[in-house]
Amino acid sequence: MNTIEVCFSPKLYEDRLTRDNFVVVIVDILRAxxxxxxxxxxGAKSLIPVPSIEEAKEYKKKGYIVxxxxxxxxxxxxxxxxxxxDFSEENVKGKVVAYSTTNGTKAIELAKDAEQVVMGSFINLRALSDWLIDKDKNVVILCAGWKNKFNLEDSVFAGVLVENLIDSGNFDPDCDSALAALDLWKTAETDLLGFIEKAAHRHRLKKLGLDDVLEYSFTLNTSDVVPVLKDGKIVCAKRV
Amino acid sequence: MNTIEVCFSPKLYEDRLTRDNFVVVIVDILRAxxxxxxxxxxGAKSLIPVPSIEEAKEYKKKGYIVxxxxxxxxxxxxxxxxxxxDFSEENVKGKVVAYSTTNGTKAIELAKDAEQVVMGSFINLRALSDWLIDKDKNVVILCAGWKNKFNLEDSVFAGVLVENLIDSGNFDPDCDSALAALDLWKTAETDLLGFIEKAAHRHRLKKLGLDDVLEYSFTLNTSDVVPVLKDGKIVCAKRV
Known part of the structure; x- marks a missing residue:
């Protein structure tokens, strides 16, 4: 039986219980x-996660799409x-894209001791779940959170992923955070977008005029991709 | 309007939003x-929180009850x-007790920048809520957790306290963790002990043979005390 552990913030990753034989799922629903x-x-070929705007500029100078x-x-x-x-077929198909993401890069750096690092979102939930079930290793779900704080959208996603893994019969949540995430998902599932409307982060996105992407971000299983980290780049482990 | 913020672990305290004019509620349901x-x-007169067993020994040498x-x-x-x-009338009435608690002392140390530090548990929930409503300041609920990790019992307690404060009309939860705690409480409230049975920590307590104190620890409002920190000691701000 494999274990499932949830870290509600990068700050909680260091003290996790899971130490061996594990895969890390990075979750940053809004937006990475x-x-x-x-x-x-x-159809992107690969993504290069870039930790700062300065380094993104350097990639631009080298001729990358940024x-x-x-x-x-x-x-x-x-x-x-x-x-x-922004990651439309027109913009990314067949291309290597340098993607500046503070949260994403930080989480990837933290997870470097894992056997594999994979990206999770509502849009690839089923594909990701099947891939993890097939991997048959312990799972640590690492929520990027918001400025190191707990956030609802990442935690609720952790909950539905926990549910899928438990349902497979080969995973057992042995920490309270996985159980709490599951309870949050059960509260949210009948009206996911309504539940997320409560989230503090949403108000921030609204202020920034990015409200248009919310419905898309909370729609399940619109893609079968499984993006994984390989030699410092993100590539697609599975594409249907 | 005052804010309410919940830190699910001492590790998340440093990055809290609340910086001014606030009271910290320390929560370590099992057991501090x-x-x-x-x-x-x-009827204890006061408690001295002691960070280590070595220091507890020193207090014993000085003649304190330990x-x-x-x-x-x-x-x-x-x-x-x-x-x-163990804190029976026979053991503590009228006495100063040195209490060795790693988690408790650590949380108190963290919260030293707050205007006041108060202790929360299910047994003094109503008295604590009324005291906080009367104080009329921002509230940070600091869950001691378990080895720096999220735990269900402290988080669910945070949820019912958030509910009481919102119901007063003078508090507004402006972080996702307060909203999540409230949702967990709503899931738990009809069968609190059953909900806590799921918690990993409970299994640890069972192993230690401390299962007898669980029902007591999850019974609401059996006491009207409000223990607060004053000059490094814990004293009773209110006793009925």
Missing amino acids: TTSICTAFKN ASEKDGKVLDFADFGNSAF | TTSICTAFKN ASEKDGKVLDFADFGNSAF
Whole structure:
């Protein structure tokens, strides 16, 4: 039996129980992991996660396509921003894209001791679940949160993933956070978008005028991609 | 309007939003804060939180009554252990007790920048809620957790306290963790003990043979005490 552990914030990763034989699922629903899944759904070749805007500029100079924004606005040197809708087929098909994401890069750096690092979002939930069940290893779900704090959208996603893994019969949640995430999902599932409307982060996105991507981000299973980290790049382990 | 923020682990305290004009509620249901409330319910004069067993030994040498245990067993130099049932009227009435609690002392140390630090448990929930409503300041609920991890019992308690504060009309939860705690409480409230049976920590307590104190620890409002920190000691702000 494999274990499932949930870290509600990168700050809680260091003290996790799971130490051996594990895969880390990185979750940043608004927006990194949803955008990354969208990029592969639309045919991107690979993504290079870039930790800062300065380094994103360097990639631009080297001739890469660059996705970068600050406070919800596309930066002048960048080709497009970080919204899932920016990773359109027109923008990414067949291309290597340097993607500036503070949260995403930080989480990937934290998870480097894992056997494999994979990206989770509502849009690739079923494909991700099947891939993890097939992997048959312990799972740590690492929520990016918001400025190191707990957030609802990442935690509720952790809950539905916990449910899928338990349902397979080969996973057992042995920490309270996995049980709590599952309870939150059960509260949210009949009206996921309504539940998320409560989230503090949503109000921030609304202020930034990024409200358009919410319905898309909370729609399940619109893609079969499974983006994984390989040699510092994100590539697609599975694409249907 | 005052804010309410919940930190699900001491690790998340540093990144909290609330910075000014706030009271910290320390929550360690199993067992420090339930035991502290019980001590005052049974007439203790004050408690001295002691960070280590070595320092507890020093207090014993100085002639203090000492509560100290390791792995659920009373230490040979101590007068009694850390279970709520150890803080009986016979053991504590009119006395100053040195109480060795790693989690409790750590949380108190963290919260030293707050205007006031108060202890919360299910047994003093109503009294604590009324005291906080009367204080009329921002509230940070600091869950001690289990080895820096999220735990269900402290989080569910945070939820019912959030509910009471919102119901007063003068508090507004402006972080996702307060909303999630409230949802967990709503899931738990019809069968609190059954809900807690799921918690990993309970299994640990069972192993330690401390199962007897669970029903007591999850019974609401059996005491009207409000223990607060004052000059490094815990004293009773209110006793009925």
